[in-house]
Amino acid sequence: MTAIEGPDPVLVVGGGFSGLMAATQLLRVLPPECSVLLYERAHPPGLGLAYGTPNPDHLLNLRAAQMSADPERPQDFADWLARTVFDAAERAGIRITPAGTFAARGLYGRYLSEHIARLEARAGARLRVVRETLCDLELRAGGLVAHAADGTRRAVSAAILAMGNLPGPVAAQSRHQRDPWDAGALTDLDPASDVLIVGTGLTMMDAVATLRSQGFAGRIVAVSRRGLVPKPHAPVAAGPRPCFDAATRASVRKLLAWGRAEIAAAHQAGTDWRSVIDALRPITDELWTGLPRAEQARFLRHLRPYWDVHRHRTAPPAADTIAQEIARGTLVLRAGRICAVADDAVGAVVTVQPRGGGDTQVFPVQAILDATGFSRFAETQDTLVRNLLARGLARPGPFGLGLDATPEGRLRGTDAPLWAIGPLLRGILWECIAVPDIRDASVGLAAAIAGHLAPARQDRLKTVCHPDRSGSGAGHPSFKSGTGGGVSYRSG
Ligand SMILES: Cc1cc2nc3c(=O)[nH]c(=O)nc-3n(C[C@H](O)[C@H](O)[C@H](O)COP(=O)(O)OP(=O)(O)OC[C@H]3O[C@@H](n4cnc5c(N)ncnc54)[C@H](O)[C@@H]3O)c2cc1C
Known part of the structure; x- marks a missing residue:
């Protein structure tokens, strides 16, 4: 039997935490002949906007015990903190408090850098990191063509958008x-x-x-x-996971009334509101996706700022x-x-x-x-996003907060093999911006892409074993170096 030539790689756009998690899980579940191509334009891979800061006062806003990058080892980051030898300056970035241990974000960046170094060593040629801006994606039979800012074009079998929070409209109010x-x-x-x-x-x-x-x-x-x-966080444990009837699930007013009553009861019991907010944590996305659109809008109008300061502590x-x-x-x-x-x-x-x-x-x-945060999806000047919107490969999701996608991250309104992860899914999901959510979402995302690519692999296998079945002999246009169309592979 003829050896199977490797299929086009899966593209990951953005090398922050979301891109790193997506690449890690893809390499775990894709067959050995499949590779991953990761584009990152600005930051050392893995760090993104959040975890490159050298300031020891820029602390993680979650406890170390919640910040594992390994879905199968929830204590991985806490264990790493305990076993790593730090110099005095780094030790100043570890704050042990009654509410838990909080580390400097730069230390977390070091943890992620070690993660990606191990990943690269394990993956070898299966992972290629390219320091370049990805500026466009084009649909083609059986996949996509990725356009980079340096003019390179590459054929990819599927793509994951992991660009994080998008930059705003950049209309500065003041020259100061x-x-x-x-x-x-x-x-x-x-x-x-x-x-x-x-x-x-x-x-x-x-x-x-x-x-x-x-x-x-x-x-x-x-x-x-x-x-x-x-x-601030406090040493308060989450209350028991609540169970709501259908009428409560469909009404922000009823959910708020439940919250107020529970908080009053928590105070009576000698604990505080954090136990109530944290009890909602495992079902926040379920509640958000179950709310009618008008109720979601009501939440955004009236409750979001209060929710944010209590939930994102x-x-x-x-x-x-x-x-x-x-x-x-x-x-x-x-x-x-x-x-x-x-x-x-x-x-x-x-x-x-x-x-x-x-x-x-x-x-x-x-x-x-x-320091107002980041722009709505439709307002952004980001070139890749504007190109995807113009091509109809992406469209704004609910309230323009992110992309329109399934809760698993597959983009809606297009047949393109395109997925998203992290803050780009805001609006479809509610809890998709923090490390635990992104880490856990990457597992399902990678499985979905592996499932999507499996039939194509079977077809290629049949074609290689029985070349006469392929008709023209080309399942899709060749994008290998030196072929027509000006599209070429280039090593990262
Ligand atoms: C300051 C800050 C602090 C935070 N602290 C915490 C915390 O303590 N705990 C927690 O759980 N969460 C925290 N978060 C939430 C954070 O959103 C997630 O933890 C996670 O870092 C998001 O990662 P990301 O990869 O989706 O986005 P980002 O970190 O923004 O990474 C996206 C990457 O994509 C690259 N990129 C974008 N467009 C392109 C393109 N066209 N081509 C190539 N590359 C591109 C960017 O250069 C960037 O590196 C924090 C967020 C911020 C901003």
């Missing part, structure tokens, strides 16, 4: 706006003049830590619609730092809407309409940091 993720852009600030952070969530907390580590000793003003800050040391800043008056939180930003030579004058009415507040700042 600076990037909160770019520590180097925050070194020259005047301590006598305020800095404005737009947003009061986890990104704001990071930005305050970055400003202080860069030596800024002046006042920081943070503004958001409600002025809510993430709550922060490490206690990070919360303490923010509380101390507020007590000292070096961080001022304002609840309201920014209605105007007027630039002048040295900064900007900001006008805020306070929440609940009252006189507008007008104040000068020297710099503005946008």
Whole structure:
């Protein structure tokens, strides 16, 4: 029998945590002749936006015990922390608190780097990491053609979009706006003049830590619609998983009433609201997908900010730092809407309409940091996403928060072999942005892709064994080096 030539690789776009998990699970379940091609444009593979920071005050917002990258070994990260030898600077990034151990995100990045090094060593030629931007995908018989920014085109059998949170529309409100993720852009600030952070969530907390580590000793003003800050974790265990009747499942108002009653009961029993919120954790996606669309919209309008600060909690040391800043008056939180930003030579004058009415507040700042999070899918200027939308290979999902896809991640509205994982599924799922969710989702995703590719492999096997059955002798156009169409393989 003739040896089977390897099929086109499976493409993973994005080498953050989602891309790393997708590649890991694909290599586990795909047959040995199948390979994985991973494109990452900016960060060391595995780290993405979140886990490359060297700042020891940028802490993980989940306990070490929840941050394993191995679905079969839930304590993998906690064990790694316990057995690894760290220098003094690294040890400063491990905070042991009554609520659990919280590590610096940079340490988690080191853990993921070791994971990918092992993966690459094991996979050999089956995994190719390419440091380049993937900017387009085109449908072709039996798969896709991937277009990279350097002009390379490659045939792939299927693709997983793992680009994380998409960049926003980039229309800076002010020429004094600076990037909160770019520590180097925050070194020259005047301590006598305020800095404005737009947003009061986890990104704001990071930005305050970055400003202080860069030596800024002046006042920081943070503004958001409600002025809510993430709550800290505490040593509270999750309550029992609740069971809802159909009427409660279909109504945000009824779910809220249940939550209020349970929280009151928790207080009576000497515990707190965290036990109630965490009891919902295993069924949050089930509840979200079961809500009628109008009820989902109601949740987004009225409850989301409250849910976010209670559900997406922060490490206690990070919360303490923010509380101390507020007590000292070096961080001022304002609840309201920014209605105007007027630039002048040295900064900007900001006008805020306070929440609940009252006189507008007008104040000068020297710099503005946008910590509002990330853009809606349809607003993004991301080239790959815009091309996929234009080609009809992708479409915005519910509320424009992410892509339209099945809960398992297969893109809807197209026959293309395209899947997504992680924050791109926001809206279809609710809990898809944190490590435990992405890690667990990658297992089902890889199995689905393996299932999709299996019949094609069987066809190829028959074709190789019985070349006369293939008709023209070419199941799909050849994309090997030097063939027509200008499409070539190139080693990463
Ligand atoms: C600051 C921050 C802190 C967080 N902390 C935690 C935490 O403590 N615990 C937790 O569970 N979750 C945390 N999260 C949530 C986080 O979303 C997930 O943990 C996870 O990191 C998401 O990974 P991702 O790969 O989907 O996205 P990203 O990390 O954003 O990675 C996407 C990658 O895709 C690349 N890319 C994008 N487009 C292209 C393209 N066209 N071509 C090639 N490459 C491309 C980008 O360069 C990037 O590296 C945090 C998120 C942020 C932003």
